[in-house]
Amino acid sequence: MLNPQWLRSFSVLAELGSFTRTADQLGLTQAAVSQHIRHLEGELGPLLIRRPRRLELTPAGHACLAYCHEVEQADRRLALRLTESDAEHGEIGLISPGSIGLALYLELLDLQRASPGLAVRHRFAPDSEVLDAVLHNRYELGLVTLRPDDPRLAASLFAEEPLELVVPAGERGETWADLERLGFIDHPDGQAMATRLLSRRFPGHPGIRHLPLRGFSNQIGLLLEPVARGLGFTVIPRHARQAFARQEAIRVVAGGEPVVDTLWLIHRAEWPLSSRARRAVDHLRARISPGVELQ
Template sequence: MINPQWLHTFAVLSEMKNFTRTAERLGITQAAVSQQMRQLEQQHGQLLLRRGREMTLTPAGLALLQYHQEIQHAENRLQIRLTECESTCGDVGLVSTGSIGLRLYPLLLDMQQQHPGLVLRHRFAPDPEVVEAVLSNKFELGITNIKPDDARLNASCFTKEPLELVVPAGKTIQRWQDLVDLGFIDHPDGRAMATRLLSRVFPGNPGISSLPISGFTNQVSLLLAPVARGLGFTVLPHFARSSFAEQAAISVVSSEVAVVDTLWLIHRREWPLSSRAERVVAFLRGQLKC
């Protein structure tokens, strides 16, 4: 059996890629880190390649790191099963895309205040990482914009979210030229979202490429700051807009047409949700009225 302390030290070293910083993280001496690595390499062969300040894992090192991760996941699953009868204490991990995450995170904090025994972890991630995080058991719950086609996952409709055309407060948008005059605040999904919505609001328009770009950010929580300052318009999901603090400084352009996306709640199909995860889902759905 591999010494658990040595294995933990190796995992930290593979993350820090530096013996001194690893020793500081663990609160031990650098000599102790080196000794533990020598012990592991005597048992399992060369685990690390060091060239100057660079450090990489050998195939044996990668296999050992994967083994450590599998042990951690197994321990997490055991803890969930041992305490699954407890609905108001223990750990629940939720990973979601950015827009819905901005709406959910304050709600998770509200729930944790009501039930201090709960430990609610949330992470923002793009769709592929949401799916991978749930498949790898790093998070029990995930919310994604795309329904995954994977037999290992259970997916159910969580809520609906429309796209919105957002402009500075007081701006009137009646024709395509009004958007041209403002300029587009772009983001990683901006062109795709704008194309989907504006093709319906302004049918036959010249296309998003004809709009001048007046700004860009990859942080959805910051996307409306330039709009609020009158620097342009953008297209983004409803929950990202509704979570913005300065609502009086922006305006949503109303339209008779709508583009509405489904958000999917996913979890591993092989075992049921813990009772506390079910409680979290029920609370969030109740707050969103979905």
């Protein structure tokens, strides 16, 4: 088995690209870091190409770095297993779609402030990545928009998230002509969301692809900024709209039959949630989806 200290030195060196900074971060001498790398290269072959201003990993170096990450993840999973009964200490790992994630992350930070022994690790991701991350134990909790049918996953209703038509403040957005004049601000799920909502609001019109495109952003937290500046309209989930700081600069166009996404909380079915994860779920349900109980 490879020495964990050698692997740690190599992992940090690969990240920082400097023997000096690696030694400073690890509290070692530069000579000690160099010795660790020499030991690893004695076992695995050349790992680094040393250039005047940078380090480059060899194929063996990339393989070693991937192994380092696997060891770190295994260590993290072991630590989680050993602290499952402790609701005040340890990591809360949650992966979710971006829109509701904007609301969830802030609530989790409030929970962490109340219990400083907790550490929040949150990631925005689409459904496919959420499922993979929970199945492979990289995150204990996940949220998806479609209930999975994999027997390895337990799923319970978490919240409903309506889609909203958002225009600049002072604009109407109540007719198709209004939307044609404004133009569409797109995002990764924008075409699909807009099609679902606008087909109900404006039946008989040609669809979102026939409206002028005024912009695109894959950053959910910034998506409403061009709308607030009068550059177009968008269709976005309510939680993402509520997280926007400048509510006075935008307007939600009411009316029509609502279009609602259902969000499902998932975790591995083979073992119960850790105490801290269950505490986090209870905290989030009370603030995001009151009245919905974990199944």
